[in-house]
Amino acid sequence: MNANAQDEYFASANNTTGGISNISKLPDVWAPLLSSNTFDQINERYFFIGIGSSSYYHLYTIDATDGNILYDEPLTTLNSGDALTNLQYDKATGNIYAIHWKVNLNEEVFASIDPANGTITDIKALPDLVYVQPCYATINSTNHTYIFRGQDNSDLRLYTINIATGDILFSPIMENINPSDSLMDIKYDAELKQFFGLHWDDLKGNQNIISIDPKTGIYIVVMSLSGVKEITESNTTYDITHHYLIFNGTDHIGSSRLYTIEVDTAKEIFNPLFPVLPSTAENMLALEYCNGLDNLFGLHWGTATTGISNIVKSKAAAFPNPYQNSTSIQLDKTYSAINVSLYNALGQQVQTENYHNNSVLTLKRNDLPAGVYFANITADNKQLEPLSLIIK
Numbered sequence: 001m002n003a004n005a006q007d008e009y010f011a012s013a014n015n016t017t018g019g020i021s022n023i024s025k026l027p028d029v030w031a032p033l034l035s036s037n038t039f040d041q042i043n044e045r046y047f048f049i050g051i052g053s054s055s056y057y058h059l060y061t062i063d064a065t066d067g068n069i070l071y072d073e074p075l076t077t078l079n080s081g082d083a084l085t086n087l088q089y090d091k092a093t094g095n096i097y098a099i100h101w102k103v104n105l106n107e108e109v110f111a112s113i114d115p116a117n118g119t120i121t122d123i124k125a126l127p128d129l130v131y132v133q134p135c136y137a138t139i140n141s142t143n144h145t146y147i148f149r150g151q152d153n154s155d156l157r158l159y160t161i162n163i164a165t166g167d168i169l170f171s172p173i174m175e176n177i178n179p180s181d182s183l184m185d186i187k188y189d190a191e192l193k194q195f196f197g198l199h200w201d202d203l204k205g206n207q208n209i210i211s212i213d214p215k216t217g218i219y220i221v222v223m224s225l226s227g228v229k230e231i232t233e234s235n236t237t238y239d240i241t242h243h244y245l246i247f248n249g250t251d252h253i254g255s256s257r258l259y260t261i262e263v264d265t266a267k268e269i270f271n272p273l274f275p276v277l278p279s280t281a282e283n284m285l286a287l288e289y290c291n292g293l294d295n296l297f298g299l300h301w302g303t304a305t306t307g308i309s310n311i312v313k314s315k316a317a318a319f320p321n322p323y324q325n326s327t328s329i330q331l332d333k334t335y336s337a338i339n340v341s342l343y344n345a346l347g348q349q350v351q352t353e354n355y356h357n358n359s360v361l362t363l364k365r366n367d368l369p370a371g372v373y374f375a376n377i378t379a380d381n382k383q384l385e386p387l388s389l390i391i392k
Contacts, residue, residue: 008032010046010067011300013284015246015260018272020284020300024067028052029060031374032286032299034234034388035134038087038096039288039297040115045070046288046297047096047115049084051374055348057084059096059118064290064297073118079104080344081371083390084113084120086137086148090163097139097146097163099132103371108132110146110166124166128152129159131322131392135234138188138195145169147186147195147214160214172217178202185236186212189243189263196222196238196245196263198231207231209245209261223266227251228259237289237296246289246296248274275300316377318363322390329361329387335379342389343374365391 008026013019029050036049044064052058057078061071078084081103088097093112100111100122108129109122129150137148146161156177160170177183180202187196195212199219207225212218228249235248243264250256251271258274261267275284277300287298318327329340340361342351350368355361363375368391375387 007302008050009300009302010062011284011298013258013275013287013296013298014272015244015258015296016270016272018258018274018276020275020277022300022302023297024062024069026060026069026299028072029058033057035085035137036087037234037286037288037299038089039064039237039290040089040091041291042091044290044292045115046290047087047089048286048299049075049087051343059113059115061115064293064295071116071118073115075118075120077118077120080348081369083372084111085132085134087113088137088139088146089115090139090141090144090146092141092144093163099126099137099148099150101132101372103369106370108150110161112163123163126150126159126166126168133183134388135184135236136186136197138186139163140188140190142190145214147188149183149186158212158214158217170215172215174217174219176218184231184233185247187236187238187245189238189240191240192243192264194263198236198245198247200231207249209263209266211263222263223261225249225259225261227268227271229254232256235285235287235298237287239289239291241291241294244269244289246287248287316384316387318375318387318389322392324365324392326362326364327389329363329375329377331359331361331377331379331384334359337380339378341376341378342368343376344371363389 008029009022010024011022032050038047046062046064057075059073083101084098096113100109108126110124112121131151133149144163146163155173157171182200184198199208199210207228209222210219229252230250232248237246245261257271260270283301284298316331318329338355340353344350370391373389377384
């Protein structure tokens with residue numbers, strides 16, 4: 001794995017114009033992980049997990065005021081195949097909370113992380129949980145609860161956990177969600193005392209903003225987003241001062257935009273093209289809004305300075321994901337020569353496959369243990385964005 005194959009920057013984004021401004025370069029960050037970012041509104045700190053130069057997971061803490069890295073803690077207590085997902089910072093305790101997949105026990109565990117030293121403390125096992133939906137969690141610091149969406153042996157549920165004990169307080173089935181619908185990104189507004197999320201209604205063929213009751217799982221539509229076709233995963237944040245839900249999505253002609261919706265009035269405020277960058281080989285992900293600085297922050301993936309010189313933004317997707325025996329990776333077009341290298345959570349290469357003249361790649365499990373992996377894809381001498389894969 002070439003840790004210098006891309007340049008990561010801590011950057012700010014303008015939700016009025018869609019423009020990006022780099023604040024600081026993150027030279028030792030190889031790949032930020034999906035659903036691993038969160039924000040401390042009190043101390044104005046941005047957190048995310050990424051693979052660092054040591055090939056371990058690292059928990060990075062960035063001072064949002066100047067972009068300096070305050071802490072860079074290797075998560076060395078994670079076993080190969082383990083994963084931390086759906087990070088949420090709690091201002092009451094000063095800890096980060098997450099769902100910890102422990103591959104050696106084959107179970108999900110509710111856990112806390114100390115951002116100053118990277119210590120992971122398992123709070124309570126969640127033995128009935130078989131799947132956790134990425135990018136679908138929030139925290140209510142007033143009531144000391146952590147809310148996320150997951151699946152037991154039979155149903156998708158909305159779980160509410162006591163962050164001190166790890167006890168499940170509520171776990172309703174969202175019965176008015178059809179199997180072909182999808183839910184993304186839940187956010188809590190402490191002033192309005194409401195939970196908001198994004199919902200694709202497959203029957204009606206449109207995206208909605210919904211308000212959700214975590215005790216019952218019942219939701220109501222706040223606003224239909226008729227101009228939005230798709231939502232970009234892991235690129236939604238919330239401005240509690242203005243009650244703005246801010247998310248990246250595409251319109252019906254395929255243009256990527258940054259939408260700002262005022263949820264209490266159901267009005268679309270801004271929808272500029274996003275990200276406005278000099279090259280399509282760049283992106284801006286893991287958005288977090290800072291109310292104190294009145295600014296939007298994220299991770300800007302720019303052009304590499306060393307290693308493979310042609311890095312492109314890939315439209316690759318894997319299905320099924322999670323998978324048991326094999327998954328199919330769909331590329332954006334047919335390539336002549338393709339290499340897929342699979343890495344475990346420790347950054348160790350565990351599998352490599354070559355393909356020719358193809359756009360759909362079948363990747364077999366090959367006796368790999370359950371866990372989270374990263375597919376590094378090189379196609380016709382161009383490095384595509386890595387894919388996060390889950391083997392169950």
